[in-house]
Amino acid sequence: MNVSQAEKPYVQWQEGQTSRKVLWLSESGYAAPAHIVPVDDQTTADHAYRLACEGNYLLWRGDFQNALQLMQAMNRRIKRTEQRKLSKAARSGKQPAATETATSLFHQQRQAQAQRARTLGRLLLELDAGYICRLRRAPDLSAACEAAFGALDEPCLMSFRDLQGALGAAQWREKGVAITGLDQPIFPHYGVFAPTRHEYVPLMQEAPLPANHDVAFDIGTGTGLLAIILAKRGVGQVVATDSNPRALACAKDNIARTELLEVQLQEVDLFPTGQPLADLIVCNPPWLPAKPSSSLELAVYDPKSRMLRGFLQGVRAHLAPEGEVWLILSDLAEHLQLRTRDQLLAWFAEAKLDVKYRLDTQPKHGRSQDSTDPLHAARSAEVTSLWCLTPA
Structure with a gap:
């Protein structure tokens, strides 16, 4: 995307007797810093944490590795502060019903995570053109930065937290x-949800394909994982869609690695255009109806279940009369009381879809086994399902 010089966000600050102005890069969508304080190896973690909590942005001028250690130290202080708040609430008896x-x-x-991200995101570094770091x-x-953020032909300021995301x-x-069940890994790109939780994959591999499976759609393809599974299972033509250009680039890369010529990609919101009715339409939407704190969380959080409901309301118009819908969905939202099972079934009914069958699997990720997690009861009870839906 070409962005004019006037549209680019810049940040200005005074450092000693020198006025500085460089490009501001923020994957979290934060506004350009209003107040920047240079810090270095002599700055203690307590002082840095206090400055950040006061709303200052900290421009690191010391050793690169020491900056990473400072972030870890600040994170420990954030966790201690969070724990003190919980302990204080417990002593005062202010517990929710x-x-x-x-x-x-x-x-x-969610609030604690957002606050932690904002605080840690205040530690900045300056990079030259081409993401050259002189620390x-x-x-x-x-x-890593060019793969994540694109080419850069001028200096910039960015947070160490965004940099860590790019390196990861x-x-x-x-x-x-x-x-x-796949003979090669899936390779996520920056800004595309990594399928580290993939207990639903065996469900996709075990569910019986419709008798006619010439055409299938994968809605919100992400890394392209579900589209690849469908193609490997023998679906004649798979059309995978996503509204995120990063996701489509990622899916294209993964599909190219498999040499599956049956998969096409479209950048579109939800359903593809110019295609015949599908015999099978699959979707693995965001599982939790909550507001994402940044664009990087859109694959997990779906405000008011907008994508899920939009998918259900529009899917019949793209489905062959004898076709099937496979909806991959966790019930964690139900255990967190963010959505009820009756609501979900009512949305199926409103979309004139019947439940043909449902395949279930239990979570295997580490957080479901962590008894110290305050949400352990909900996470350990979670079930991920493949709902097979057909026209009513």
């Missing part, structure tokens, strides 16, 4: 995610 416990805990966690002991950041994504992109 029993019927609201799961929901309240969920929202408390001592800095690694080569160019390839580069590792995923290099080693991939092993998927049960």
Whole structure:
């Protein structure tokens, strides 16, 4: 995307006797900093944490590795502060009503996560054109940053937290995610949800295909995982859609690795255009009806279940008369009291869809086994289902 110089966000600050102005990059969508304080190796974690809590942005001028250690130290202080708040609430008896416990805990966690992200996101570094970092002991950041954020021909400021996301994504992109039942890994890109939780894959592999399965749609394809599974199972033509250009680039990469010529990609919101009616339409929408704190969370959080409801309301218009809908959905939202099973079934009925069958699986990820997690009861009871729906 070409962005004019006037449209680019810039940040200005005074450093000593010098006025500075460089491009501001924020994947979290934060506005350009209003107040920047240079900090370095002599800055203690307590002082840095206090400055950040006061709303200051901290521009790191010391050793690169020391900055990472400072972030870890600040994170520990954030966790201690959160724990003190919980302990204080417990001593004062300010506990949510029993019927609201799961929901309240969920929202408390979301608020704490957002606050933690904002605080840690205030530690900044300056990069030259091409994402060149001049700090001592800095690694080569160019390839990881360009893959995540695109080419850069001028200096910029960005948060260490966004940089860590780019470096982590580069590792995923290099080693991939092993998927049960597939003969090669899936390689996520930056900004595309990594299928590290893939207990639903066996459901996709075990569900009986419709008698006629010439054409299938994968709505919100992400990495392309479900489209690849359908093509490998023998579906004649698979059309995968996504509204996120990063996701489509990621899916294209993964599909190319498999040499599956049966898969086509379209950048569109929900359903493809110019296609025949599908014999099978699959969708793995965001599972939790809550507001994402950034665009990077759109694959997990779906405000008011907008994507899910939009999919259900529009799917029949794209489905062959004898076709099937496979909806991959966790019931964690139900255990968190964010949505009820009756609501979900009512949405099926409103869309004139009947439940033909349902395949279930239990969670296997680490958080479902962590008894110290305040949401352990909900996570351990979670069931992920493949709902097979047919026209009523």
